[in-house]
Amino acid sequence: MRGKNLKKQDVIIGTILAFASGVIFFLIRSSELHSESQGEVGLSPAFFPELAFLLIFFLSCLMIILSYFKSGERQPAEAVKIINLTQMRQVGTIFLVLIVYVILINIVGYYISSFATLLTLFWIFRVKSWYTILPVSILLMVMVFFFFEMGLKVLLPRGFLF
Amino acid sequence: MIDMLTQALSLLLNPEIYAVILIGSSLGIFLGAIPGLTGIMAIAIIIPFTYYMDSVPALILLISISKSAIYSGGIPAILLNTPGTPADAATAIDGYALARRGKALKAMKMGLYASVIGDTFSDLVLILVAGLLASVALKFGPPEYAMLIVFSLTIIGAVSGKSMVKGLISAGAGLFLATIGLDPMRGTPRFDFGVIEFYGGISLIPMLIGLFALAEVLRQAGHEIIGEKDVRFLPVSENRDDSRVTKNDMKRCLKPIFKSSAIGTFLGAIPGIGPTVAAFVSYGEAKRTSKNPPPFGEGNLEGVAASEAGNNATAGANLIPLLTLGVPGDVTAAVLLSAFMLQGLAPGPLLFEKHGYIIYTFFLGLLMCNVAYFFLGTLAIKLSKKLFRVSKRVVLPIVLILCCVGSYAINNSLFDVGVMLVFGVIGFFMVKFGFTPASMIIAFILEPILERGVRQSLIISQGNPMIFITHPVAIIFIVLTIFVVAGTIRRTYKDKMKLEKAKSSLTGNE
Numbered sequence: 037m038r039g040k041n042l043k044k045q046d047v048i049i050g051t052i053l054a055f056a057s058g059v060i061f062f063l064i065r066s067s068e069l070h071s072e073s074q075g076e077v078g079l080s081p082a083f084f085p086e087l088a089f090l091l092i093f094f095l096s097c098l099m100i101i102l103s104y105f106k107s108g109e110r111q112p113a114e115a116v117k118i119i120n121l122t123q124m125r126q127v128g129t130i131f132l133v134l135i136v137y138v139i140l141i142n143i144v145g146y147y148i149s150s151f152a153t154l155l156t157l158f159w160i161f162r163v164k165s166w167y168t169i170l171p172v173s174i175l176l177m178v179m180v181f182f183f184f185e186m187g188l189k190v191l192l193p194r195g196f197l198f
Numbered sequence: 199m200i201d202m203l204t205q206a207l208s209l210l211l212n213p214e215i216y217a218v219i220l221i222g223s224s225l226g227i228f229l230g231a232i233p234g235l236t237g238i239m240a241i242a243i244i245i246p247f248t249y250y251m252d253s254v255p256a257l258i259l260l261i262s263i264s265k266s267a268i269y270s271g272g273i274p275a276i277l278l279n280t281p282g283t284p285a286d287a288a289t290a291i292d293g294y295a296l297a298r299r300g301k302a303l304k305a306m307k308m309g310l311y312a313s314v315i316g317d318t319f320s321d322l323v324l325i326l327v328a329g330l331l332a333s334v335a336l337k338f339g340p341p342e343y344a345m346l347i348v349f350s351l352t353i354i355g356a357v358s359g360k361s362m363v364k365g366l367i368s369a370g371a372g373l374f375l376a377t378i379g380l381d382p383m384r385g386t387p388r389f390d391f392g393v394i395e396f397y398g399g400i401s402l403i404p405m406l407i408g409l410f411a412l413a414e415v416l417r418q419a420g421h422e423i424i425g426e427k428d429v430r431f432l433p434v435s436e437n438r439d440d441s442r443v444t445k446n447d448m449k450r451c452l453k454p455i456f457k458s459s460a461i462g463t464f465l466g467a468i469p470g471i472g473p474t475v476a477a478f479v480s481y482g483e484a485k486r487t488s489k490n491p492p493p494f495g496e497g498n499l500e501g502v503a504a505s506e507a508g509n510n511a512t513a514g515a516n517l518i519p520l521l522t523l524g525v526p527g528d529v530t531a532a533v534l535l536s537a538f539m540l541q542g543l544a545p546g547p548l549l550f551e552k553h554g555y556i557i558y559t560f561f562l563g564l565l566m567c568n569v570a571y572f573f574l575g576t577l578a579i580k581l582s583k584k585l586f587r588v589s590k591r592v593v594l595p596i597v598l599i600l601c602c603v604g605s606y607a608i609n610n611s612l613f614d615v616g617v618m619l620v621f622g623v624i625g626f627f628m629v630k631f632g633f634t635p636a637s638m639i640i641a642f643i644l645e646p647i648l649e650r651g652v653r654q655s656l657i658i659s660q661g662n663p664m665i666f667i668t669h670p671v672a673i674i675f676i677v678l679t680i681f682v683v684a685g686t687i688r689r690t691y692k693d694k695m696k697l698e699k700a701k702s703s704l705t706g707n708e
Binding site: 079081084085087089096102127135146150157158160161 | 243366371383598606631
């Protein structure tokens with residue numbers, strides 16, 4: 037069962053990669069990038085991108101072929117990378133928080149958005165003690181201020197407050 | 199030379215020298231340990247202050263920051279799977295695996311010893327044979343660079359983990375990502391999609407932080423640690439030997455350390471190559487010749503030793519083309535060049551004639567910096583022990599915020615933070631499906647040098663590819679490449695045969 041899942045996963049990924057790289061290769065081939073420097077010595081700007089996608093295409097096909105030979109083998113538990121919905125939910129939540137954080141930085145400023153994000157992340161990670169959350173968050177903001185702004189002269193974004 | 203050395207020794211009685219070494223090394227260790235910040239940033243900020251200082255203390259201050267920052271980038275690589283500099287991505291491969299097995303202290307201590315040995319080795323080469331090595335380094339033209347990079351790409355086999363095919367696919371992706379931006383020869387925008395921030399290409403450090411640090415935090419967050427009562431940041435082994443470098447550890451790591459020091463010194467002396475290539479080539483070579491379990495990538499101490507020695511060995515070697523010929527080998531050397539000019543010292547062939555005693559004092563100062571960061575590094579390792587007891591749930595949010603500010607600090611751009619987030623997700627799924635972020639990073643770093651070398655060579659030869667086999671140094675690298683690839687294929691085949699034999703004897707017993 038584990039071997040079957042691994043084979044299916046490799047076939048799906050290999051197919052997606054082969055298709056995408058093939059399409060992109062032909063798109064580059066027919067673009068202006070490829071036609072530049074035709075007739076001149078040296079390589080066109082498209083050569084290395086084309087090489088990269090050609091490589092990905094052939095290797096993806098190889099991956100699909102090899103996955104059929106792997107199907108009979110017993111795979112160790114760690115090798116079976118089945119999508120775990122709980123895990124994806126955790127990861128998705130944190131990623132969403134970070135996106136909101138980056139958007140808020142320009143609106144409310146680095147310090148307020150970072151402080152709020154830290155509180156949110158501590159809540160997601162189930163850190164419940166305010167004796168930990170508040171001092172750590174405030175101390176981190178102070179350290180970032182002194183180290184980055186005062187020490188390294190990296191001006192962090194300001195919002196409508198500060 | 200003896201007179202100059204004697205004069206240099208007397209200048210070392212100046213207490214200011216010791217103060218700058220201490221300050222510079224402390225600053226370097228602190229900065230290098232924060233992902234996104236590099237020694238170069240600190241040097242660039244400190245340079246104006248050195249105008250008011252004497253030449254020797256000024257130069258030693260700057261070089262001590264650089265050396266210790268190169269070393270301390272290995273600390274977050276081992277503890278957080280977050281390379282402090284791109285070169286430390288090689289250290290992270292085995293260093294973090296060791297940390298997860300409760301051997302973080304062993305890994306950090308070995309990293310420190312390997313760094314000091316590698317650094318001292320390259321400093322001695324700088325002092326004794328700088329001129330000779332510089333003349334060899336300057337023989338490198340575009341064909342030699344191109345073939346050196348082709349040889350360096352064989353490292354991908356070493357870091358690809360269980361699936362070579364997936365490692366090569368990751369490398370292919372890295373090759374493509376490096377082409378985003380302006381074409382190096384014609385200035386044509388490539389794959390910019392109308393986004394002006396892409397004109398300069400994808401920034402390496404946000405990409406690195408995303409692929410390694412953010413991906414790792416997402417991976418850990420996705421696990422069931424949130425359901426557990428109290429999870430320490432890193433496991434601590436009960437075995438005392440897991441917290442120190444034993445005699446046996448040192449014995450088996452000495453050979454890779456010295457080999458990597460030689461590799462790092464040679465590669466560091468070539469302008470434009472840099473510590474990242476040196477670290478990965480050293481790692482690949484150590485893996486290729488190692489006979490000791492566990493497998494590389496799963497916590498082999500030799501992997502940490504080789505990458506750190508190779509990485510740090512470039513510190514002194516980078517100065518070889520700078521001091522002997524006035525040619526800066528990389529960004530750090532270029533910044534140091536400006537420091538030299540500020541002090542009224544013009545690097546080049548006449549530097550040793552006109553300011554010999556200053557240069558020899560500088561050389562002795564280089565060796566003293568290694569001693570300083572050895573002791574400060576030991577202190578930093580002792581302090582980092584306190585981090586192990588902290589709950590993972592407190593550390594991970596802090597790491598996330600620091601990743602964002604570290605990515606922002608490179609170019610003062612939120613776009614880089616966005617790049618970091620995107621690569622964090624990419625890195626998360628890459629590891630999940632068995633692909634190798636390290637292969638992607640290696641190809642990303644090497645592609646610009648390879649492309650420039652190949653295209654310049656073909657322009658020089660009027661499109662004739664035979665140029666690559668008419669240059670002796672290029673031929674040497676081609677032969678080395680064939681040798682390494684053949685060796686990898688042979689070893690893979692042999693391992694497969696061994697596995698089949700073991701399986702069939704197991705089936706026979708059943």
